[in-house]
Amino acid sequence: MARSILILGASYGSLLSTKLLMAGHNVTLVCRKKTAALINRDGTEVRIKLRDEPTHRSIFSRDLPGTLDATSPDNVDLSRYDLVGLAMQEPQYTNHTIRVLMIKIAEAKLPCLSIMNMPPLPYLKRIPALADMDLEEAYTNAQIWERFEPGLVTLCSPDPQAFRPPEEPANVLHVGLATNFKAATFADEAHNRLLRELEADIDAVKLDGQDVPVKLKVFDSLFVPLAKWSMLLTGNYRCITLQEPRSIRDAVRGDLKLSQSIYDHVDAIARRLGADPKDQVPFEKYAKAAESLLNPSSAARAVANGAPFIERVDLLVKLISHQLGMPNADIDGTVRIVDQRLNERIVPS
Numbered sequence: 001m002a003r004s005i006l007i008l009g010a011s012y013g014s015l016l017s018t019k020l021l022m023a024g025h026n027v028t029l030v031c032r033k034k035t036a037a038l039i040n041r042d043g044t045e046v047r048i049k050l051r052d053e054p055t056h057r058s059i060f061s062r063d064l065p066g067t068l069d070a071t072s073p074d075n076v077d078l079s080r081y082d083l084v085g086l087a088m089q090e091p092q093y094t095n096h097t098i099r100v101l102m103i104k105i106a107e108a109k110l111p112c113l114s115i116m117n118m119p120p121l122p123y124l125k126r127i128p129a130l131a132d133m134d135l136e137e138a139y140t141n142a143q144i145w146e147r148f149e150p151g152l153v154t155l156c157s158p159d160p161q162a163f164r165p166p167e168e169p170a171n172v173l174h175v176g177l178a179t180n181f182k183a184a185t186f187a188d189e190a191h192n193r194l195l196r197e198l199e200a201d202i203d204a205v206k207l208d209g210q211d212v213p214v215k216l217k218v219f220d221s222l223f224v225p226l227a228k229w230s231m232l233l234t235g236n237y238r239c240i241t242l243q244e245p246r247s248i249r250d251a252v253r254g255d256l257k258l259s260q261s262i263y264d265h266v267d268a269i270a271r272r273l274g275a276d277p278k279d280q281v282p283f284e285k286y287a288k289a290a291e292s293l294l295n296p297s298s299a300a301r302a303v304a305n306g307a308p309f310i311e312r313v314d315l316l317v318k319l320i321s322h323q324l325g326m327p328n329a330d331i332d333g334t335v336r337i338v339d340q341r342l343n344e345r346i347v348p349s
Contacts, residue, residue, distance in 0.1 A: 002026055002066065003198065006081040006110075008098070010035055010044075010070060013087030014173045015162050016115060016181065018046040018059055019214055021066035023201035028081070029070040030101070035170045036070035043068060046162075048175040050210050056174065057207070073097040078108045083194060089298075090118035091140040091309035099144060106147035111191040115158045115181060117232060117299075118311040119225070121145040122153040126187070127222055129273045133323050138316035140309050151187025154195075157225035160214050161293060177289060178213035184222045192218070223275035229317055230266040231286055234259050235293070237314040237334050239300035240341055246300075248293035256287060258330065265328045269321055303341045314338055 003025045007013040010031035017027040029039060043061035050057060061068040074097050084105055093102060105112065114120050118138075122145050124130045136142035161177035164170065183199075185192045199216045206212065238251040238259075252259050263283045271277065295301075299310045318335045321327050 003082045003194065004028070004080050005083050005085060006030065006076065006078070007085035007087050008073075008101070009085075009087030009089075009092070010039060010170070011087075011164055011173065012115065012158065012162060013085060014044045014061075014171070015046055015160060015175060015214065016085055016087065016216075017068060018044065018061060018064070019202050019205070019212075019216065020198065021061055021064040021068055022059070022205045022207075022212065023198070024065040025198070025201065026067045027069075028076070029068070030073050030076060030098075031070055033072045036072055038169060039068070039070035039171050042169075042171055045172045046175065047173065048178055048213060050207065050212065059207075073101040076101055076104075078104055078110065081110060083191075083198075084110050084112045086112055086114040086116055086120065088116070089302075090116055090311040091307075093144050094141045094309075102144055103147060106149075109149065109152060111186055111188070111194070112148070112153045113156050113183060113195070114153065115156045116311065117158055117228065117236075117313050118316070119155045120148070120153050122148040122150040123155045123184075125150040126153075127273055129324075130320065133320065135316060135319050138312045138319055152191075154184050154186050155225040156181045156183035156216070157228040159228060159231075163295065163298065175214065176295070177292060179289070180215045180217050182217045182219060182224050182227075184225055185218060185220055219279075221276065221279050223270060223273065223279045226270045226273070226275055227267075227280045229270060229313060230263045230280070230283075232313045233266045233317055233331060233334065234263040234286070235290060236297035236299055237338060238262075239296040240303050240334075240338050242337060242340065245296035245304045247295055248297055249290050252287055252290040252293075259283075259287065262328070262330050265321075265326075265331070266317060269317065269324065269326055272324055272326065273320075299338075303338070308342065310338075310342070312338070 008030045010029040046059045047056040159179040162175045199218045235248040235252045
């Protein structure tokens with residue numbers, strides 16, 4: 001049965017949408033009016049490399065069995081949808097029209113699957129050790145999440161690495177690392193059946209008889225998506241320096257001993273919260289994957305381009321570590337550098 005999925009965010013969200021469209025489901029991307037007009041006219045193009053193939057393939061939404069459309073936030077009819085995907089950068093939810101849409105989504109009690117690096121606050125409330133922690137400081141505007149029922153929000157670890165090529169139109173996405181989306185379950189089993197249905201449908205897709213990378217994998221543990229935190233703190237945020245940004249590869253592999261110590265400490269924080277070691281990704285596997293990550297992280301690129309706000313998973317992990325009595329000088333140092341770079345954007349009145 002074809003499902004209808006609403007995805008907020010047409011950049012990274014177009015990767016998940018392409019996988020859903022290939023499986024025969026229908027997707028609406030929420031984005032700016034100009035981008036929506038482009039997608040409604042030309043569709044999307046996602047470039048992905050199949051196993052053992054030397055070059056990327058272009059997968060066009062117009063060639064897929066599912067139906068894609070795009071719209072601005074003020075024109076969404078929520079009665080059409082079975083599931084909402086949250087694929088914008090966390091600061092983007094402060095946009096007025098997005099905030100209004102988020103209020104409507106919360107009131108409609110639609111299940112929400114986040115593929116943000118920054119976990120939505122309602123999801124964190126589902127983890128007993130975090131439920132009463134003071135974490136709002138890490139969010140651009142924590143009030144956006146107040147109306148959401150925690151059990152209706154889950155997190156999908158955004159492990160695939162992808163970016164919009166700067167010289168291309170806004171409907172093009174290039175996948176640099178074609179790993180899997182790893183989703184935790186919802187509180188309601190009916191919503192979990194939907195998740196597992198999407199998982200099975202995506203898994204069954206073939207392209208010219210070949211398997212297509214980037215699967216949706218569903219896990220019973222709430223802690224599986226938290227494995228991404230170690231990667232973000234070791235690689236993505238350490239791409240931000242007081243000078244020019246560096247690649248994820250250089251951030252991770254420039255000093256492997258230091259990188260492993262940060263990675264292991266964040267893993268230990270997750271275990272303290274309740275994660276099982278089997279939920280986590282070994283450092284060696286991440287360090288190997290980092291060899292191919294030749295660009296700075298999206299957070300580092302945003303800071304270099306003058307963004308006043310970025311997702312602050314670094315600050316979130318720092319706040320958690322201090323409230324657990326597990327501070328780490330290297331994590332605190334990363335947060336100071338990010339704070340300094342972002343404060344440079346603030347012009348005194």
